[in-house]
Amino acid sequence: MDTYSFTKSQELFVRAAKVIPCGINGHFSPAMLVPPTSYPFYAERGRGARFTDVDGNELIDYTCAYGPMVLGYNNEVVDEAAARQREAGDTMGAPGPVMVELAEKMVDMLPFAAWALFAKNGGDVTSYALMVARAATGRKKIVAIQGGYHGVAAWMQGAGHHGVIDADVENIVRIPWNDVAAFVRVLAENPGQIAGFIATPYHHPTFADSELPDQGYWESIRELCDKHGVVLIVDDVRCGFRLSLRGSAEFFGFTPDLACYCKALANGYPISALVGSDALKGAAAKVFFTGSYWYQAVPMAAAVACLDELVRLDAPKRMQDFGRALTGGMQRLADKHGYELRVSGVPSMPYLRLTDDPSLMLHQRFCSECTRRGAYFTSHHNWFMSCAHTQEDLDRTLAIVDDAFAALEKSPEGQGGS
Amino acid sequence: MDTYSFTKSQELFVRAAKVIPCGINGHFSPAMLVPPTSYPFYAERGRGARFTDVDGNELIDYTCAYGPMVLGYNNEVVDEAAARQREAGDTMGAPGPVMVELAEKMVDMLPFAAWALFAKNGGDVTSYALMVARAATGRKKIVAIQGGYHGVAAWMQGAGHHGVIDADVENIVRIPWNDVAAFVRVLAENPGQIAGFIATPYHHPTFADSELPDQGYWESIRELCDKHGVVLIVDDVRCGFRLSLRGSAEFFGFTPDLACYCKALANGYPISALVGSDALKGAAAKVFFTGSYWYQAVPMAAAVACLDELVRLDAPKRMQDFGRALTGGMQRLADKHGYELRVSGVPSMPYLRLTDDPSLMLHQRFCSECTRRGAYFTSHHNWFMSCAHTQEDLDRTLAIVDDAFAALEKSPEGQGGS
Numbered sequence: 001m002d003t004y005s006f007t008k009s010q011e012l013f014v015r016a017a018k019v020i021p022c023g024i025n026g027h028f029s030p031a032m033l034v035p036p037t038s039y040p041f042y043a044e045r046g047r048g049a050r051f052t053d054v055d056g057n058e059l060i061d062y063t064c065a066y067g068p069m070v071l072g073y074n075n076e077v078v079d080e081a082a083a084r085q086r087e088a089g090d091t092m093g094a095p096g097p098v099m100v101e102l103a104e105k106m107v108d109m110l111p112f113a114a115w116a117l118f119a120k121n122g123g124d125v126t127s128y129a130l131m132v133a134r135a136a137t138g139r140k141k142i143v144a145i146q147g148g149y150h151g152v153a154a155w156m157q158g159a160g161h162h163g164v165i166d167a168d169v170e171n172i173v174r175i176p177w178n179d180v181a182a183f184v185r186v187l188a189e190n191p192g193q194i195a196g197f198i199a200t201p202y203h204h205p206t207f208a209d210s211e212l213p214d215q216g217y218w219e220s221i222r223e224l225c226d227k228h229g230v231v232l233i234v235d236d237v238r239c240g241f242r243l244s245l246r247g248s249a250e251f252f253g254f255t256p257d258l259a260c261y262c263k264a265l266a267n268g269y270p271i272s273a274l275v276g277s278d279a280l281k282g283a284a285a286k287v288f289f290t291g292s293y294w295y296q297a298v299p300m301a302a303a304v305a306c307l308d309e310l311v312r313l314d315a316p317k318r319m320q321d322f323g324r325a326l327t328g329g330m331q332r333l334a335d336k337h338g339y340e341l342r343v344s345g346v347p348s349m350p351y352l353r354l355t356d357d358p359s360l361m362l363h364q365r366f367c368s369e370c371t372r373r374g375a376y377f378t379s380h381h382n383w384f385m386s387c388a389h390t391q392e393d394l395d396r397t398l399a400i401v402d403d404a405f406a407a408l409e410k411s412p413e414g415q416g417g418s
Numbered sequence: 419m420d421t422y423s424f425t426k427s428q429e430l431f432v433r434a435a436k437v438i439p440c441g442i443n444g445h446f447s448p449a450m451l452v453p454p455t456s457y458p459f460y461a462e463r464g465r466g467a468r469f470t471d472v473d474g475n476e477l478i479d480y481t482c483a484y485g486p487m488v489l490g491y492n493n494e495v496v497d498e499a500a501a502r503q504r505e506a507g508d509t510m511g512a513p514g515p516v517m518v519e520l521a522e523k524m525v526d527m528l529p530f531a532a533w534a535l536f537a538k539n540g541g542d543v544t545s546y547a548l549m550v551a552r553a554a555t556g557r558k559k560i561v562a563i564q565g566g567y568h569g570v571a572a573w574m575q576g577a578g579h580h581g582v583i584d585a586d587v588e589n590i591v592r593i594p595w596n597d598v599a600a601f602v603r604v605l606a607e608n609p610g611q612i613a614g615f616i617a618t619p620y621h622h623p624t625f626a627d628s629e630l631p632d633q634g635y636w637e638s639i640r641e642l643c644d645k646h647g648v649v650l651i652v653d654d655v656r657c658g659f660r661l662s663l664r665g666s667a668e669f670f671g672f673t674p675d676l677a678c679y680c681k682a683l684a685n686g687y688p689i690s691a692l693v694g695s696d697a698l699k700g701a702a703a704k705v706f707f708t709g710s711y712w713y714q715a716v717p718m719a720a721a722v723a724c725l726d727e728l729v730r731l732d733a734p735k736r737m738q739d740f741g742r743a744l745t746g747g748m749q750r751l752a753d754k755h756g757y758e759l760r761v762s763g764v765p766s767m768p769y770l771r772l773t774d775d776p777s778l779m780l781h782q783r784f785c786s787e788c789t790r791r792g793a794y795f796t797s798h799h800n801w802f803m804s805c806a807h808t809q810e811d812l813d814r815t816l817a818i819v820d821d822a823f824a825a826l827e828k829s830p831e832g833q834g835g836s
Binding site (some may be wrong): 019054237270292 | 430433434435438439440442444445446458459460461462464469471472477479481482483484485486487492497504505506507508509510511512513514515517518521522525532533534535538539540541542545546548550551552553559560568569571572575579580581582583584585586588589598655681682686687688690700701702703704705706707708709710711712713714715717735794799808
């Protein structure tokens with residue numbers, strides 16, 4: 001199987017590094033991709049589940065833009081709804097009527113939601129959720145999960161990160177995932193001081209296996225929140241609409257007070273949402289929350305169309321099925337080649353790694369060998385499935401995986417190889 | 419002159435209030451518009467300097483979507499550049515090459531800028547600027563201006579606002595605008611502790627006159643920052659590119675270390691930028707900074723096209739000229755009708771109020787009478803000029819103003835009226 005080269009990506013990155021700190025900053029940074037010469041850095045165009053990079057390589061994309069792509073790049077249904085709204089108007093002197101339509105739709109879809117508010121970033125709504133919890137309770141402290149990611153605001157990044165000061169994090173109490181006893185302990189040690197508990201529906205850190213909630217975990221957290229008047233915030237930014245169209249909390253059998261949505265909401269059009277219970281509507285109204293582009297009508301029209309498509313396609317089942325077929329097929333190929341591939345998380349957002357590889361070097365090589373053959377795999381982050389991934393994509397991906405394992409076998413230490 | 423009614427806006431708002439806290443939240447909230455029955459709440463479509471609301475009323479828009487509209491609604495040049503990029507791809511598995519092009523363009527245009535980074539909200543880049551200043555200096559405290567607005571993060575909103583806790587603001591020291599002595603005092607009281615100084619290029623609070631920098635103000639601030647190793651951050655979100663295409667700091671004759679851009683950058687497409695000096699590039703690279711849609715290529719393509727158009731049109735001069743003609747004409751009409759209209763700030767972003775009106779009730783009535791006749795004026799916020807406002811818009815607006823003053827004269831206390 002021929003392998004790609006990424007020389008134009010490399011050249012453009014050299015130009016970028018002169019005028020952009022890190023060349024590419026944040027979660028798209030090539031610093032996470034090992035070896036970086038095996039990865040595309042710049043996308044020229046996208047269609048369906050694939051994008052073509054600046055070197056002309058076509059890649060089956062399992063990052064899905066790290067989540068936003070849920071129906072396929074340049075999805076016609078969403079793009080047409082967006083185009084109709086754009087032809088009328090986008091960022092205007094007043095919001096479009098579609099803002100009301102979208103709020104009504106989210107309230108209809110999400111059983112616990114009495115209201116919705118819109119912003120741009122996932123981090124806009126996680127930060128706002130904390131402020132609503134504090135406004136509602138008159139308390140300061142927030143319990144969060146060790147290694148949990150909620151965005152880049154200083155409170156989220158945590159102590160020791162560059163630019164974060166003690167005051168940013170002194171009211172954030174981190175406890176391990178799945179540790180009800182730790183929450184009980186924190187509640188006892190901080191009587192009447194805990195405003196909110198924030199976590200993702202299941203634990204999906206980077207560079208580590210995902211962990212589902214233990215049996216009864218969320219039930220216990222919900223009970224403790226009720227007992228102590230704590231606002232239960234679910235950060236559904238990453239897995240929202242990839243587990244259930246009624247919210248990931250419903251999937252795991254519990255009811256949050258606030259939930260944050262973003263990535264899969266509008267198939268890449270920039271919008272996030274906070275939804276909440278009726279009891280918190282007054283607190284939400286009190287906290288000032290706004291941004292220059294938050295009334296932009298096009299992403300709202302795109303979100304309405306995207307949610308309708310997700311319903312029409314029974315999207316979570318479709319993505320779970322595809323994820324199962326992909327990771328199952330990959331595990332069989334790993335077995336054939338004498339490797340063990342560990343799959344964690346949920347099938348629509350699997351985290352994969354080769355076992356007996358504590359340095360992750362083998363898994364990194366595996367992902368890079370797949371990417372060089374046209375299946376864009378990241379080694380440190382959960383992948384995302386979309387409704388646009390086809391049987392042809394699956395067949396092609398499994399052929400790539402087979403060939404990549406063969407390349408690993410030929411050169412297990414990374415010398416030479418393909 | 420016929421006056422508009424806004425019944426469909428009112429009806430839609432009633433529906434909205436059921437599913438959105440405040441009905442419309444944030445700076446678009448009708449809570450600021452007095453009386454609210456005289457204002458459009460929802461925009462159906464926009465063209466040039468005008469939008470048409472859900473009641474079919476056409477309004478000459480002096481909010482310009484509170485800043486983002488700088489070339490006119492549905493500007494063909496920007497929209498075509500955006501459409502070309504969209505046809506290729508938007509939010510993809512990697513950034514588009516246009517990210518590099520845009521960074522190079524901003525570095526070229528802004529004389530102090532050695533690099534640029536992109537986000538969505540103005541508040542993304544003001545928060546990030548603080549983190550960069552703290553990372554660069556190893557210090558905690560930030561000096562900001564009383565009444566200065568930098569977004570909705572808790573540190574910006576200030577003590578006493580709903581959802582804000584002491585720890586959010588304990589390292590933000592607020593001093594009055596134009597008060598060099600206060601900055602000297604804060605530096606003396608906090609030796610080696612001040613990481614950054616953040617302010618807008620001139621002071622443009624809400625519900626109060628704008629204030630330009632005193633002669634020598636910025637020169638003194640720059641000197642003090644240099645002497646004490648303080649990072650000078652200019653929040654150019656609101657007036658960026660409406661004063662100078664080389665940055666508002668250049669307009670006022672000083673050089674910042676970091677500057678924040680947003681509103682006028684892409685004519686309503688959602689993007690913000692932090693630009694900075696070469697000395698801070700390393701600190702900027704260290705602070706983790708990212709978001710789900712920050713690599714979206716369409717707003718970057720729109721920004722490139724928008725900046726080119728701003729250059730081609732000599733946009734700041736054009737907006738300053740229009741603003742002078744508008745406010746000068748309005749002052750002459752005020753005089754004719756026996757009122758005094760005070761104009762402050764800069765002509766491209768004027769803040770207006772009728773004098774001898776401490777409760778602002780008369781000015782609020784004046785703005786509502788104008789809006790009911792088709793010139794959308796807000797009473798509490800500076801207005802924005804755009805390159806799309808035409809001589810016809812000006813003539814029509816002045817006719818409206820004349821008629822509105824006549825209505826005020828007929829019913830100075832607000833009883834009856836038009």
